[in-house]
Amino acid sequence: MSKIAFIFPGQGAQYVGMGKEIAMEHKSAQDIFEKANESLGFDIKKMCFEGPEEELVKTEYTQPAILTTSIAILSVIQQNGIEADITAGLSLGEYSALVYAGALKFEDAVKLVNKRGKYMQEAVPLGKGNMAAIIGLDRKEVDSIIKEAQDVGTVEGANYNCPGQIVISGEINAVEKACELAKEKGAKKAVLLPVSAPFHCSLLKPAGERLSEKMESLNIGSLQRKVISNVTGDYIANEKDIKDLLIKQVSKSVLWQDSIELMLDGGYDTFIEIGPGKTLTAFTKKTARKLKKKVKCYNVENTKTLNKLLTELG
Structure with missing residues (x-):
């Protein structure tokens, strides 16, 4: 009997047209998009389905757009009787995981990530921070490079995605120095990313503080499924830790590789990535x-990928 895990993508997976096909064919998905519009007070559905792309890529819109698309697709998967008893999401995707697990109401989560995106964008002036992907070095090597580059400014490990792929984040000059050092140490690639802010590093702490104010009145439901936290790379032991973990998550490293390893060690062998793109599927396989x-991986983002899943698992 296969053990299924649901995983949810984060920012960067968005594209114009995401969720449209499934929403056109499934009322439950269409309903989620309508619910998002109502909660947000603007037309996120239109932005997902039709763009324009320059609006969709703004962090404050990207985040609710991806969350909505993921939960809309999830609703169809659940309708077809496929469930998982464990879940995780990359950065923003953790909110989708918490909605699935019953800890967050979708309406609350979609409003919260709209604010989260806005606060993350505003935390660091444009042109002050950057992020870069380092490919082909292990964690120890990257961590020593980070340490060395901190002489010129703030730079930290942002996303530990999978073996040989780590994203760093911080002030531009320090990130650039780390890239040079990585190339000297034999990295296959050290490339700056087209992002609008240095996510998941201490420069984003002000965003976490602003988010914590929004969370004061947030109701957290009881966890119906196991959820792995980005911040710890471990199971969330108690509902009362959720707010604190989500606040820390904005400015702390995302321990994604650790999260997948924990699931693999727990005997999970079937991973379903729910939402736009298939980045997490690649990380899981690596x-x-x-x-x-041995794992089976599915990504579900349109009718074709949904039908493949339902044929094989439904």
């Missing part, structure tokens, strides 16, 4: 390969 574990 991590499983390193641990010599």
Whole structure:
């Protein structure tokens, strides 16, 4: 019997047209988009389905757009009787995981990530921070590079995605120095990313503080499924930790590789990525390969990928 895990994508996976096909064919998905419009007070559905792209890529819109698309697709998967008892999401995707697990109401989550995006964008002036992907070095090597580059400014590990792929974040000159050092140490690639702010580093602490004010009145429901936190790379032990973890998550490293390893160690062998793109599917396969574990991975973002899942698992 396969053990299923649901995983949810984060920012960067968005594209114009996401969710449209499934929403046109499934009322439950259409209803989620309508609910998002109502909660937000603007037409996020139109932005997902039709763009324009220059609006969709603004962090304050990207975040609710991806969350809505993921939960809309999730509703169809659940309607077809496919469930998981464990879930995780990359950065923003953690909110989708918490909605699935019953800890957050969708209406609350979509409003919260709209604010989260806005606060993250506003925390660091444009042109002050950057992020870069370092490919082909292990965690130890990247961490020593980060340490060395901190001489010129703030730079930290932002996303530990999978073996050989780590994203760093911080002030532009320090990030650039780390990239130079990475190339000297034999990295296959060290490339600056087209992002609008240095996410998941201490420069984003003010965004976390602003988010915490919004969370004061937030109702957290009881966890119906196991959720792995980005901040700890471990199970969330108690509902009362959720707000604190989400606040920290804005300015702390995302331990994604650790999260997948924990699931693999727990015997999970079937991973379903729900929402736009298939980035997490690639990360999962790489991590499983390193641990010599066999996995089946699905990404569900349109009718074709949904039908494949339902044919094989439904």
